[in-house]
Amino acid sequence: AQSVAQPEDQVNVAEGNPLTVKCTYSVSGNPYLFWYVQYPNRGLQFLLKYITGDNLVKGSYGFEAEFNKSQTSFHLKKPSALVSDSALYFCAVRDLLNTGFQKLVFGTGTRLLVSP
Amino acid sequence: DSGVTQTPKHLITATGQRVTLRCSPRSGDLSVYWYQQSLDQGLQFLIQYYNGEERAKGNILERFSAQQFPDLHSELNLSSLELGDSALYFCASSVGLAGAPGELFFGEGSRLTVL
Numbered sequence: 514a515q516s517v518a519q520p521e522d523q524v525n526v527a528e529g530n531p532l533t534v535k536c537t538y539s540v541s542g543n544p545y546l547f548w549y550v551q552y553p554n555r556g557l558q559f560l561l562k563y564i565t566g567d568n569l570v571k572g573s574y575g576f577e578a579e580f581n582k583s584q585t586s587f588h589l590k591k592p593s594a595l596v597s598d599s600a601l602y603f604c605a606v607r608d609l610l611n612t613g614f615q616k617l618v619f620g621t622g623t624r625l626l627v628s629p
Numbered sequence: 630d631s632g633v634t635q636t637p638k639h640l641i642t643a644t645g646q647r648v649t650l651r652c653s654p655r656s657g658d659l660s661v662y663w664y665q666q667s668l669d670q671g672l673q674f675l676i677q678y679y680n681g682e683e684r685a686k687g688n689i690l691e692r693f694s695a696q697q698f699p700d701l702h703s704e705l706n707l708s709s710l711e712l713g714d715s716a717l718y719f720c721a722s723s724v725g726l727a728g729a730p731g732e733l734f735f736g737e738g739s740r741l742t743v744l
Contacts, residue, residue, distance in 0.1 A: 547732055549635055549735075555737060555738075556631060556633075556719060556735035556736050556737045556738050557672075557719070557721075557735040558631070558735070559732045559733070560730055561732065575644050603672065610684070610685045612685060612686045614660070614677060614679060614685060615687055615731075616662065616674050616677055616687065617674075618661075618674070619671065619672040620671075621671045622671065622672075
């Protein structure tokens with residue numbers, strides 16, 4: 514079964530510093546990977562996805578993610594963190610079902626706290 | 630705004646009761662997914678519908694059921710509610726073409742509290 518792991522429950526970073534939120538994956542076949550963000554009392558918002566092509570994927574709000582096949586990782590990054598980036602971040606992988614349809618399998622989430 | 634609408638936003642009910650959660654997908658999306666988010670279980674996939682037909686089942690209890698109507702809105706029915714059913718229930722939609730690795734668009738969720 515397809516799965517992703519987010520090894521850190523929480524990441525703390527000072528505003529203006531670079532941030533990294535880690536994600537590793539375990540898939541059979543080509544990985545289709547996603548990052549979502551959840552602000553308090555809100556739904557999940559799509560940030561970016563990796564399907565194929567460049568290993569560095571750019572997404573919304575200045576976020577990017579680096580796909581690394583040899584390390585089976587898909588870490589989320591931002592060069593300069595903002596206090597408003599504080600939220601819960603989820604990594605996800607597509608699971609292609611035997612019906613031909615897909616679902617997303619989510620990691621456990623990483624809480625990002627950016628201090629002023 | 631994702632374009633996915635969920636009602637109600639909050640619901641408080643008692644054990645043993647039955648509730649219905651409603652979801653309207655984004656315009657043009659044929660697939661609807663239901664997820665449950667709880668503190669101890671994280672985000673769990675429950676069920677998926679495509680153009681009115683069930684296409685995938687995840688960790689959905691037998692006390693729970695869902696359907697997608699001809700106008701593509703979906704309802705999740707939760708019955709014989711238990712304290713452990715308290716959670717945030719999300720609906721998501723996508724274009725849903727078979728094999729197409731598209732992202733899911735999530736609603737704001739329905740927060741269910743069972744007392």
